[in-house]
Amino acid sequence: MASIVSTAPTASSASPEQVGGVEKVSRRRLKAIFSGLVGNLVEWYDWYVFSAFSLYFSASFFPSDDTTAQLLQTAGIFALGFLMRPIGGWMFGRIADKVGRKQSMTLSVLLMSLGSLLIALTPTYQTVGIVAPVMLLTARLLQGLSVGGEYGVSTTYLSEMATTGRRGFYSSLMYLTLIGGQLLALGILLALQHLLTAAELLEWGWRLPFVIGAALSVVALLLRANLTETDAFDAQRDNEEGRGSLRLLLQHPQAVAIVVGLTMGGTLAFYTFTTYMLKFLVNTAHLPREQATLASFASLVAFAVMQPVFGSLADRFGRRPMLLAFGVLGTLGTVPLLLALSHARSVGSSILLLLPALAIVSCYSGINAVVKAGLFPTQIRALGIGLPHALTVAVFGGTAEYIALWCKDIGHESYFYWYVAGCIFVSLLVVMRLFHVRQHSYL
Numbered sequence: 001m002a003s004i005v006s007t008a009p010t011a012s013s014a015s016p017e018q019v020g021g022v023e024k025v026s027r028r029r030l031k032a033i034f035s036g037l038v039g040n041l042v043e044w045y046d047w048y049v050f051s052a053f054s055l056y057f058s059a060s061f062f063p064s065d066d067t068t069a070q071l072l073q074t075a076g077i078f079a080l081g082f083l084m085r086p087i088g089g090w091m092f093g094r095i096a097d098k099v100g101r102k103q104s105m106t107l108s109v110l111l112m113s114l115g116s117l118l119i120a121l122t123p124t125y126q127t128v129g130i131v132a133p134v135m136l137l138t139a140r141l142l143q144g145l146s147v148g149g150e151y152g153v154s155t156t157y158l159s160e161m162a163t164t165g166r167r168g169f170y171s172s173l174m175y176l177t178l179i180g181g182q183l184l185a186l187g188i189l190l191a192l193q194h195l196l197t198a199a200e201l202l203e204w205g206w207r208l209p210f211v212i213g214a215a216l217s218v219v220a221l222l223l224r225a226n227l228t229e230t231d232a233f234d235a236q237r238d239n240e241e242g243r244g245s246l247r248l249l250l251q252h253p254q255a256v257a258i259v260v261g262l263t264m265g266g267t268l269a270f271y272t273f274t275t276y277m278l279k280f281l282v283n284t285a286h287l288p289r290e291q292a293t294l295a296s297f298a299s300l301v302a303f304a305v306m307q308p309v310f311g312s313l314a315d316r317f318g319r320r321p322m323l324l325a326f327g328v329l330g331t332l333g334t335v336p337l338l339l340a341l342s343h344a345r346s347v348g349s350s351i352l353l354l355l356p357a358l359a360i361v362s363c364y365s366g367i368n369a370v371v372k373a374g375l376f377p378t379q380i381r382a383l384g385i386g387l388p389h390a391l392t393v394a395v396f397g398g399t400a401e402y403i404a405l406w407c408k409d410i411g412h413e414s415y416f417y418w419y420v421a422g423c424i425f426v427s428l429l430v431v432m433r434l435f436h437v438r439q440h441s442y443l
Helices: 027-052 054-061 067-083 085-098 101-121 131-161 167-195 198-203 205-225 231-235 253-273 277-283 289-317 319-342 347-365 368-373 378-397 400-409 414-433
Strands: none
Touching: 027 054, 027 101, 027 131, 027 167, 027 205, 027 277, 054 067, 054 131, 054 198, 054 205, 054 277, 067 085, 067 131, 067 378, 067 400, 085 101, 085 131, 085 378, 101 131, 101 205, 131 167, 131 231, 131 368, 131 378, 167 205, 167 289, 167 368, 198 205, 231 378, 253 319, 253 347, 253 368, 253 378, 253 400, 253 414, 277 289, 277 319, 277 400, 289 319, 289 347, 319 347, 319 368, 319 414, 368 378, 400 414
16 A cells, blocks of 8 residues: 555646656746745745744834733734634635636735735834734734635645656745745844844834835735646636535545644744744843844755755655654654753854754655645645645644743743644654555645
């Protein structure tokens, strides 16, 4: 019985021309993949810039003399934004499966730009009182709705555009641009830290990245308006029965369970060692903000480079070994790595500890897109990936910062370390117990 994570692809939307068993990628496909990736990068920049700059704007929306309390309230809004992601996963996944991947991706980036613009224009608490955090929450909910649909639809689009024998590599580019969005956010933060004083950043400079995000979204919108539809979707365009429906999705309970199980540990590990790490290095390791930003930026550059490498390894050696490596190493290594990072006292030591942690996460992030895409047939793929993924991310990824800061606030920060390791262990059990019973992959 073959495994979903190790079998050769059984379906393809590419041309039959192959070299050495690997399909050649046409110029049309490269252009479509590039346009989709640029839009993906902009969407994730808009999403992550909130977390990157929260150290500077949290005081503008929440009155308190306690930095941890302000960050906790901001993390709460960050988490609430995730509650919209399942709705976005359902809404945009349904549009993608019924109307087309292109239309869904174009609409999602438009919604993200509106959220960024609203944050940039929101007045402070000192000016309008409670209206300020309410406006901030509204903008974040719009962004959550947008990014909730982005993952499932982009994953579907890239997986269907990828060529046989290189699906791992091309699908890994989705996380490359996701990390690229974080890098762009941190890069702008580094630039503003050098161009502006700390007082200027706290007062008004934090608004600039949100203005930039809104402008970049317009560029992404134009690129996505010219996307070509995937051959896989076009081939089943006339098949209306159940397409993009929850009824059809529920006919694939095992696939849904696999998406939830894998995402549980994967997303929590990802958000812990990427998005939350900047705050962790400042608030727990007590590095200066500038040094913590530099350490996060440098480690994310390495993390981005790892994605296509691990995607290519999956193409060569299979997907299941990569996921097993993530489960075993993540379960055993998370607690000691986070404990060591909590005592890091320099940029260099922080990077040296983050690199192995991110290499472990790459065993998941570099291949999870193609694994999840292969679980579902074309007519339910975007919804099948998007909805269960978004639900799981909302529960585990969206609350990662809040739970971490809460554990710190009650004086037991190490509880969070064990929580992350435990969730990764659940993902390991999913790989060990569920994947071997899959009959085949749809991609």
